[in-house]
Amino acid sequence: MQQQISVITLGIDDLSRSRRFYTEGFGWTPVFENAEIVFYQMNGLMLGTWLKPGLTTDSGVVPSGTGGFALAHNVPAQADVEPAIEQLVKAGGAVVRKADAPEHGGFRGYVSDPDGHLWEIAWNPAWTIDAQGHVTFGV
Amino acid sequence: MQQQISVITLGIDDLSRSRRFYTEGFGWTPVFENAEIVFYQMNGLMLGTWLKPGLTTDSGVVPSGTGGFALAHNVPAQADVEPAIEQLVKAGGAVVRKADAPEHGGFRGYVSDPDGHLWEIAWNPAWTIDAQGHVTFGV
Numbered sequence: 176m177q178q179q180i181s182v183i184t185l186g187i188d189d190l191s192r193s194r195r196f197y198t199e200g201f202g203w204t205p206v207f208e209n210a211e212i213v214f215y216q217m218n219g220l221m222l223g224t225w226l227k228p229g230l231t232t233d234s235g236v237v238p239s240g241t242g243g244f245a246l247a248h249n250v251p252a253q254a255d256v257e258p259a260i261e262q263l264v265k266a267g268g269a270v271v272r273k274a275d276a277p278e279h280g281g282f283r284g285y286v287s288d289p290d291g292h293l294w295e296i297a298w299n300p301a302w303t304i305d306a307q308g309h310v311t312f313g314v
Numbered sequence: 315m316q317q318q319i320s321v322i323t324l325g326i327d328d329l330s331r332s333r334r335f336y337t338e339g340f341g342w343t344p345v346f347e348n349a350e351i352v353f354y355q356m357n358g359l360m361l362g363t364w365l366k367p368g369l370t371t372d373s374g375v376v377p378s379g380t381g382g383f384a385l386a387h388n389v390p391a392q393a394d395v396e397p398a399i400e401q402l403v404k405a406g407g408a409v410v411r412k413a414d415a416p417e418h419g420g421f422r423g424y425v426s427d428p429d430g431h432l433w434e435i436a437w438n439p440a441w442t443i444d445a446q447g448h449v450t451f452g453v
Contacts (some may be wrong), residue, residue, distance in 0.1 A: 176398060178342045179357040179387060179447030181436070183322060186382030203317045206451045218318040219358025219448035221441075227382055234384055234424045235411045236432055242381010243325030243366055244431065245373055248318060259315060272374045285373045292383065293375055297320070302360075308318030309358035309448075312345045 180220050183246065186227040186238045187290045192267060193224045196288050200266030201248070218308030245285070247295040249304060253282045259296045260284050268294070319359050322385065325366040325377045326429045331406060332363045335427050339405030340387070357447030384424070386434040388443060392421045398435045399423050407433070 187193040194213055197203050206216040211229050215222040227238050250259055256274045264270060267289045274284030274296070283297035301313040326332040333352055336342050345355040350368050354361040366377055389398055395413045403409060406428045413423030413435070422436035440452040 176340050176342075176387065176389065176401075177357075177443070177447050178340075178354065179443065179449070180322065180359070180361065180385055181388035181438070181441070181443070181449045182384075182386035182434070183319065184384045184386065184434075201315050201317075203315075207453065214451055215317065216451050217358075218316075219356075219446070220319070221449060221451055222319065230382065230384065233411075233416060234432055234434070236380055236384075236424070236426075238380055238382025240379020240381060241375055241377055242379060242383055242431070243369065243377025243429070244381060244383065245321075245323045245369065245375075246319055247321035247323065248315065249320035250315065262315075272372075277372060285375070287375075290382070292381070293373055295321070295323075295373070299320070302320070304316070304318065304320070307358070308316045310318070310320045310360060312353055312355050312360055314346065 182221045182223055184223040184225055184230060185290065185292050186230040187224045188227060189289070190226060192289045196263065196267045197224065200263040200268055218310065241291060241293065245293040245295050247297055249297050249299050249302060249310065251304070253298045256282050256284060256296055256298050260286055263294070263296070321360045321362055323362040323364055323369060324429065324431050325369045326363045327366060328428070329365060331428045335402065335406045336363065339402040339407055357449065380430060380432065384432040384434050386436050388436050388438050388441060388449065390443070392437045395421050395423060395435055395437050399425055402433070402435070
């Protein structure tokens with residue numbers, strides 16, 4: 176199968192609260208929205224924020240806990256990490272880990288979105304991000 | 315901030331069990347691996363499968379439950395959905411929802427990976443997937 180992820184769908188409790196986080200915090204523009212889901216066109220894939228009953232009915236899985244996963248948004252420079260985290264917090268996010276330098280290099284902090292989904296905001300000098308936002312592995 | 319997700323990191327319990335699911339089930343090739351993480355270069359972003367203690371130490375969040383999220387892999391044709399699910403099950407996945415047609419169109423089923431992370435395998439005729447695997451929203 177093609178080495179491809181088409182969608183990340185996050186279950187949410189409140190559409191407008193979540194929309195505020197993604198549009199005002201990250202500054203992203205929805206490509207589609209209705210009364211139960213908002214889609215954002217991302218870098219080669221879609222991000223969907225879907226009211227939990229919709230995702231539960233569709234998948235048959237009742238959401239619980241944190242799930243043990245994280246999404247990351249990489250920024251161009253180390254100095255961009257903390258302002259990005261501050262902006263996300265202003266839009267309804269919560270700091271989970273203040274930004275610092277991990278052993279494996281770079282600089283990062285963690286924020287949870289209003290539904291508890293984990294976002295790492297990172298500067299990773301080894302990974303290339305092109306103008307279209309496509310991220311390429313590097314060491 | 316750029317409309318971009320750099321990484322999806324999934325917390326896992328067993329590296330070789332997870333690796334088998336992604337390499338033999340999806341047929342994907344790692345771009346990097348060591349004793350605690352495997353990275354796959356995806357369509358404009360990275361997928362990382364990281365032993366849970368690493369992700370927990372890095373983020374400060376102890377994984378629990380299902381988390382209320384799903385990843386999706388879209389296939390080119392309706393007839394590709396069921397064989398893909400069968401292949402994932404052979405590689406250690408479990409069927410969560412047998413493939414059928416949702417109200418919003420297309421055809422899809424759900425499989426959980428060996429660590430319980432949810433994958434929707436879908437045919438969505440409205441969304442374009444190019445040769446590089448970049449997925450574009452369409453209605």
